[in-house]
Amino acid sequence: MSNKLAKKYFRMDKLPHIWCPGCGHGILMRSVIQAIDNLGLNKDKVCVVSGIGCSSRAPGYLDFNTLHTTHGRALAFATGIKMANPDLHVIVVTGDGDSAAIGGNHLIHAARRNIDITTVVFNNNIYGMTGGQYSPTTPTGDKGTTAPYGNIDKNFDLCKLAKGAGSTYTGRATAYHANLITKLVQKGIENKGFSFIEALSVCPTYYGRKNKKGDASDMMKHLKDASINVKAIKNKTNENLEDKIIIGELYNSQEPEYTEQYKKIINRFKKER
Amino acid sequence: MIKQNEIRLSGSGGQGLILAGIILAEAALLDGKNAVQSQSYGPEARGGASKAEVIISENDINYPKVQKCDILLSLTEKACNKYLETLKTGGVLILDSSVDTPKRDDIKVFKLPIINTATEKLGKVMVSNIVALGALNGITDIVSAESLKKAVLSRVPRGTEDLNEKAFNEGLTLGKS
Amino acid sequence: MEKNNIKLMQGNEACVEGALAAGMNFFAGYPITPSTEIAEISSQRLPRFGGKFIQMEDEIASMAATIGGALTGAKAMTATSGPGFSLKQENIGYAAMAEIPCVIVNVQRGGPSTGLPTSPAQGDVMQAKWGTHGDHPIIALTPSSVKETFDTTVKAFNLAEKYRVPVVLLMDEVIAHMREKIEIPKKEDVEIMDRIKPDEDDVTYQAYEVKKGDIVPPMASFGEGFRYHVTGLVHDETGFPSNDTEVADKLIHRLVDKIDKNVDDISFYEEYKTNDIDTLIISYGSTARSAKTAVDMANNEGMNVGLFRPITIWPTLEKQIIDLAKKVDKIIVAEMNLGQYALEVERLASKYTQVHHLGKIDGDLITPNEILSKIKEV
Incomplete structure (x- = not known):
C-alpha cells in the first residue's frame, strides 16, 4: 500500500491490525480507503460503522468518525446516524455472519428503505472471531467447527438478497480483484440510496484449514480462477456458471432515497414555522 | 372523605363513549375542577362492552379508577347488566329506552330515547354519545352546560359542529324533561 | 382547552410534550402496547420542528438507531414496553458502556412474555437496573401523574445529557393511558441541560478523558471534526479497545461512580x-x-x-x-x-x-x- 494513502487515512498508532496472516480483510480495507480517496471525501464527514466479528475491527484502524457497535446491529446504528444527520457519508463494514445471520433483518430493511448507506460485506464464509463456525455463506457441504459432518444449510446469495430487498446498487468482487472492489465501493458511495457490495475475502486460518483449501495464496488463486465478470457471461449457460463467482456491477437503479423523502415532509412544515 | 363524583359511561364499542368521557372531563377542567378520565382497553377495538370512566372533584384525585360510581350511563342491555352492580345506592342510572329497566329500587332511573333521538331526529346514529352527554348533564348538572357545550364543540370533527350542537341541545332537553 | 395552558392529557402524550420541551429531536421506535401513542405522537410532532422520527424494523434496531442519532448530537428517545425492553437490553448496555445520552421509555405491562398487553404492572423494576449484562450505571425514573410524566421526561433528558447515560423512564399503563389535568409550563420555565462538548479547537481531545472538575468526558458529535472511535469493548481514555485489567477496572468504576457519587443530584421523591x-x-x-x-x-x-x-x-x-x-x-x-x-x-x-x-x-x-x-x- 502506498505509504501516502496509509498516512492519510489510517490511525497509524493503532496498527498492526489483529487479522491473521493471509487474511483477505487488509486488502479489502485498503480498497475501501482507495474509494474514499478517489472521491475526495472530507474525512470529518465520513462515518464508518461496524458490528462484531473480524471485519468489524476495520473501523478502529481508520481515521474517520468510527463506530464499533453490537453484533449484527451496524446497519441499525448507521440508520440512526444517517437519519439524524444526512450530511454524513455513512459506510458500514460488516461480515457474513454479522450482516446476514444476526443482522439479516436490519440488512433487508435498510435495503428496503433505500437509505443512503454503503454496506461492504467482508465475506470470508465463516465465523472467524469465534474460531470457525459455519455462517450463512458457508457453501453447502463445507465444514466448520459446528458443521463437522458438512454444512447442510443452503448458503445465501447476498447480492440477490440485497437486491430483492430493495438495494438500488449491488456489486460483487473479491480480495483478488482489489481495484474492482474500489470501483464498486466508489460507485456505491456515489449512489444516492442503499448500496451493497459483497467483497469476498479469504480465511486460511479457519475456513481454509477446515476445508483443505490450501494456504492463503492457493485461496487467492481460487478467487481469481473461479471469478467471472458479469459482462462476460452473457452467452454462457447457467450450467457453465455453477461454480463461478460472478463479479462486477450487478444492479444499479435510481429510486427515491429515504432521508430525502423525510426531508420533504419536514419542508412541508417549514412555511408554518 | 372528599366528595367526588364518579361517572361510568357504558355501551358497546364504537358508540363514542370514550370521547364522551374525555369531553366530560374537559368540561370539568373548564369549570376549574379536577378530572381524571380512564378506560378499559380490550384487545378488540370495536364491538363488545365498552366503558369510559370519569372522576370529577374540587380536590386532588389520587386513585384514578372508578369503583362504585355515582352516575351510570348504559346505552346497551349488555353494558347495563355488566355494570349495574357498580352503581352506588342513591345513584343515578341513565338508560337508553331500548334497555329494560333493571330491578333495583335503591337508585334513580332515567330512561330516555337517546339513540332514537340521534337516529330519527338528527339522522346520525354517531351523535348518540353527544345526545347522551346532554341528557346526562340535563339530569345531573355535574358540570356547567356552558362548559360542556364548549368542550363538545372543541372535540368534535370540523364541519360537524352544528350537528353536534343540535345533538347536545336535544340531549339536554331530554334530560331536563 | 387552551386557557392558561391547562389541558386534559394522556400520560403518553405528556411524555412526548416533556421530551419536546427538553429538546428531543430524534425518535426511533417500534409499535408496542401500551406505549404506542408515544411513537404516534412523536411521528406527528417531530417533523414539524425539523426533528426526525423513524419506525425501525424491530425493538433492537430502534435502540440502535436511537444511539446512532445521539452520536450525531441529537437528543434521542425511544419508547417500548416489557417485551421490547427485553429486546433492547444489549444495546442499552452499549449506551451505558459507550456513554451515549438517550432516554428509553418503558410503559410497563403485565408479564412475563406477552403477558397482559393492555394491563398495568410494575414488574420491570429489576430489569431496568440489571437487564443488560455486566455492572453498569443506569438512572430510572417513575412518574405518578400526567403532570409528573411531563416533568420527569424533562429530567430524564437532562440527566442523560449531564451524566452521559441511558435514562429509563419507567411508566405504567395506568399513567400512560389516563387523562388528567396538566398545565404545560412556558418554554422559558423549563430548565434544559445540554451535554458538555469539547472546545472546537481542542487538538488534545481524547473522547473518553474526563477533564478536571467534570463528571463525564466532553462529547463531540460525529461530523464535527474530531473523528474519534466509539466501541462497546473496554476502552481507555482515547476510546480505543484495551485488554488491560487496570484499564477495565478504572473504566467500569468510573462509569458506576459517576452515578453513585452523585445520587443526591439524581434523587427525586415525595x-x-x-x-x-x-x-x-x-x-x-x-x-x-x-x-x-x-x-x-x-x-x-x-x-x-x-x-x-x-x-x-x-x-x-x-x-x-x-x-x-x-x-x-x-x-x-x-x-x-x-x-x-x-x-x-x-x-x-x-x-x-x-x-x-x-x-x-x-x-x-x-x-x-x-x-x-x-x-x-x-
Whole structure:
C-alpha cells in the first residue's frame, strides 16, 4: 500500500491490525480507503460503522468518525446516524455472519428503505472471531467447527438478497480483484440510496484449514480462477456458471432515497414555522 | 372523605363513549375542577362492552379508577347488566329506552330515547354519545352546560359542529324533561 | 382547552410534550402496547420542528438507531414496553458502556412474555437496573401523574445529557393511558441541560478523558471534526479497545461512580404525611396514587400512616429510606409485582424496622382498600 494513502487515512498508532496472516480483510480495507480517496471525501464527514466479528475491527484502524457497535446491529446504528444527520457519508463494514445471520433483518430493511448507506460485506464464509463456525455463506457441504459432518444449510446469495430487498446498487468482487472492489465501493458511495457490495475475502486460518483449501495464496488463486465478470457471461449457460463467482456491477437503479423523502415532509412544515 | 363524583359511561364499542368521557372531563377542567378520565382497553377495538370512566372533584384525585360510581350511563342491555352492580345506592342510572329497566329500587332511573333521538331526529346514529352527554348533564348538572357545550364543540370533527350542537341541545332537553 | 395552558392529557402524550420541551429531536421506535401513542405522537410532532422520527424494523434496531442519532448530537428517545425492553437490553448496555445520552421509555405491562398487553404492572423494576449484562450505571425514573410524566421526561433528558447515560423512564399503563389535568409550563420555565462538548479547537481531545472538575468526558458529535472511535469493548481514555485489567477496572468504576457519587443530584421523591407515624407505605408510579388515598383513609380512622414515594427508582434512595426506616415500626412496600423494589427496601431497612410487602400481578391496579387492609393486617 502506498505509504501516502496509509498516512492519510489510517490511525497509524493503532496498527498492526489483529487479522491473521493471509487474511483477505487488509486488502479489502485498503480498497475501501482507495474509494474514499478517489472521491475526495472530507474525512470529518465520513462515518464508518461496524458490528462484531473480524471485519468489524476495520473501523478502529481508520481515521474517520468510527463506530464499533453490537453484533449484527451496524446497519441499525448507521440508520440512526444517517437519519439524524444526512450530511454524513455513512459506510458500514460488516461480515457474513454479522450482516446476514444476526443482522439479516436490519440488512433487508435498510435495503428496503433505500437509505443512503454503503454496506461492504467482508465475506470470508465463516465465523472467524469465534474460531470457525459455519455462517450463512458457508457453501453447502463445507465444514466448520459446528458443521463437522458438512454444512447442510443452503448458503445465501447476498447480492440477490440485497437486491430483492430493495438495494438500488449491488456489486460483487473479491480480495483478488482489489481495484474492482474500489470501483464498486466508489460507485456505491456515489449512489444516492442503499448500496451493497459483497467483497469476498479469504480465511486460511479457519475456513481454509477446515476445508483443505490450501494456504492463503492457493485461496487467492481460487478467487481469481473461479471469478467471472458479469459482462462476460452473457452467452454462457447457467450450467457453465455453477461454480463461478460472478463479479462486477450487478444492479444499479435510481429510486427515491429515504432521508430525502423525510426531508420533504419536514419542508412541508417549514412555511408554518 | 372528599366528595367526588364518579361517572361510568357504558355501551358497546364504537358508540363514542370514550370521547364522551374525555369531553366530560374537559368540561370539568373548564369549570376549574379536577378530572381524571380512564378506560378499559380490550384487545378488540370495536364491538363488545365498552366503558369510559370519569372522576370529577374540587380536590386532588389520587386513585384514578372508578369503583362504585355515582352516575351510570348504559346505552346497551349488555353494558347495563355488566355494570349495574357498580352503581352506588342513591345513584343515578341513565338508560337508553331500548334497555329494560333493571330491578333495583335503591337508585334513580332515567330512561330516555337517546339513540332514537340521534337516529330519527338528527339522522346520525354517531351523535348518540353527544345526545347522551346532554341528557346526562340535563339530569345531573355535574358540570356547567356552558362548559360542556364548549368542550363538545372543541372535540368534535370540523364541519360537524352544528350537528353536534343540535345533538347536545336535544340531549339536554331530554334530560331536563 | 387552551386557557392558561391547562389541558386534559394522556400520560403518553405528556411524555412526548416533556421530551419536546427538553429538546428531543430524534425518535426511533417500534409499535408496542401500551406505549404506542408515544411513537404516534412523536411521528406527528417531530417533523414539524425539523426533528426526525423513524419506525425501525424491530425493538433492537430502534435502540440502535436511537444511539446512532445521539452520536450525531441529537437528543434521542425511544419508547417500548416489557417485551421490547427485553429486546433492547444489549444495546442499552452499549449506551451505558459507550456513554451515549438517550432516554428509553418503558410503559410497563403485565408479564412475563406477552403477558397482559393492555394491563398495568410494575414488574420491570429489576430489569431496568440489571437487564443488560455486566455492572453498569443506569438512572430510572417513575412518574405518578400526567403532570409528573411531563416533568420527569424533562429530567430524564437532562440527566442523560449531564451524566452521559441511558435514562429509563419507567411508566405504567395506568399513567400512560389516563387523562388528567396538566398545565404545560412556558418554554422559558423549563430548565434544559445540554451535554458538555469539547472546545472546537481542542487538538488534545481524547473522547473518553474526563477533564478536571467534570463528571463525564466532553462529547463531540460525529461530523464535527474530531473523528474519534466509539466501541462497546473496554476502552481507555482515547476510546480505543484495551485488554488491560487496570484499564477495565478504572473504566467500569468510573462509569458506576459517576452515578453513585452523585445520587443526591439524581434523587427525586415525595414524602406524604411522614411526620410522627408508625407505619410507612413505600409505593411509586400509579400504585402510589392508591397508597395516598389509603393513607388518608387510615389516618381518618385514627391510624398514623405516611407515604414515601420514590420518583427516582434507580439509583436507590438509600439515605431517605434508611432515615425513614429508623422512625417507623413497620414499612409496607406496595407495588404491582411480587416483590422487586421491596428487595431494595429490605436490604436497607430490615435492620431498623419490619418490612412487609403488598404485591399484585393480576393486571388490576392495587386499590386503596387493599392497602388499607394490609395496614390493618400488619
